[in-house]
Amino acid sequence: MDSSVHLDNVVMQFGDFTAVQQMDLKIESGEFFSFLGPSGCGKTTILNMVSGFLEPTKGAVRIGGQDMRGVPANKRPTSMIFQNLALFPLMTVAENIEFGLEVRGVSKAERRKTSDRLLELVALEGSGTKKVSELSGGQKQRIAIARALAVEPQVLLLDEPLSALDLKLRQHMRTELKEIQRKTGITFIYITHDQGEALTMSDRVAVMSAGKLQQVADPISLYKQPDTAFVASFVGENNGITGKVVSYANGEAVIDAGVLGQLVGKAHKPLNTGDTATLFIRPESLHLDSQRDCQIMTQLDEVNFEGSYLTLNSRTLDQRALSVQLGANQYQSDMVSGKELALSYSAVDAIVIAGEVGDV
């Protein structure tokens, strides 16, 4: 069955405010697709348009090729998991799961069968008669998933459903969600501001900022080849050094970064000499030696020990912050505030993108 979701040139405006700028995006059938962005970037608005709680100002939402314009929320083949789960507190667990089937007029015996099967899927067999208030956070989470799956949706919409859980549970639920997606083959559209969630679970991620699509790519490409300065700084940790383009040739760019001299990096898009551009280097690509393509002198501010790795927060001569990530075994006792650090990186690990860090 085709359960693709096509945002066909949709625009969403509230009065003068444009929540979602013109967007044309096709989410494939059976894909685990995430929208990643800071709060207020319009990602929840997209979910509301797909589910039918909002009608786009322009354009159309197509699910399985069918135009959803004028189809009310209760007639769409979508199912949503809310940020606060929104389980019905006055119903039992089984009644919650069966609600969507009750609406569709499914017989009681049939409903019971489905809820038993789903309770098994989410590993909560025999909890059907419990009250919602008797469940723990993680259990509620799974009931919300079961309730959403009971109506056999073509598309499952998830609105930051893991944000209320503690770290361990969150990581566990990530694997479970991915597992459920694999088993059911339903298209998952996942909304989050947590890049860890987006990168670990998704087939593809759309990064959004201020109602605009920044980049749509698989997690590895998003991390390795960001298209915009926003994506480079939002996805993962990154050091950005802004300067003027000196030269661009064969996918390699040189920028002039003032007192830091000329720095070299890869560039996926052509750059014009003299334009403002930013060179991004991941903390793990900076090394404590001077044997690589480019060197940067810094002074150490502080050392953060984070278990398996160390983060060195340092400053360049012109007070730009640079963070360096090292394996915990590279710790040296003379790493104290004020120490001079000579850093270097390989040009293939750095990326030059037009614009500045704050650009959206």
Added chain:
Amino acid sequence: MFSQLKARFGAPLSVGVVALIAVWLIGMVILPQLLMVDYSFKPNLLPSEIGSDKDHYTLENYTTLFGNTIHLTIFFKTIWSSVLVTFLTLVVSYPLAFYLAKVATPQQAALCLLLLLIPFWINEILRTFSWYIILAYKGPLNALLLGLGLIDRPIRFLSGDGGVLIGMVYAYILFMIFPIYNAIESLDGNQIKAARNLGAGWIRTHYRVIIPHAKPGIATGCIMTFMLAAGSYAVPALLGSPGSRWFTQIIYNWFFEGGDWNQGAAYAFLLLVICIGFIGLVMKVFKVGLGDIAR
């Protein structure tokens, strides 16, 4: 609680406040009521007979009602009509309360609430009189309906129960709207969205999600409206016809026309007790506890 008061206001002021409340409650609420209870169990005597053999407790005043079929009929009719008033008020108020709590923008809600409140700044008698004028045989409502061609001769709204029902629904609508509005307001909007998202139409969303949540508010509104309706005097006196006499009018007659306070007191207590019993029964049927209502 007293120690909290003392800690905040000091001993003299706290004692003063508590004493004032006690005087109010005991002197102006409890004692007069007890006096009426006492009255209701005594025969109506001439002043000279007080203290004589005839001055003893009796159930006679209470049994009078059950021997008088006209009074008994009016009694049950009052209860039934009050149920009807409560139901009609609920039907009118629920959509409005839902609109105010979940649909309207804050400005729209404020405007609506203001429009609801303003008429209540006017005296109840005056408001009831204006309904009398509106509903009169040659009044503006009949004129309007005639003018629109919806009827070809005026309707007698004020004969029968129609006028009383309309007047009461209007008089008590706020007592129904506010508790329901409060209850619906506290419902998480995502609950409604979740129900819609799972395929529920509007009727089922109300019936399965919103109304169960708002049940305590609905119960509070219904109890207030019912008690006010059953104990109402002004509306039936002004808008009623001889056929729609209210039990309160009979009580009034015993007190001020029959001059029999003992009999009037007994009737008043019967109305009170039966109303409370009726409410208790209805609460049991709809599985609403006192605790739910106090929330």
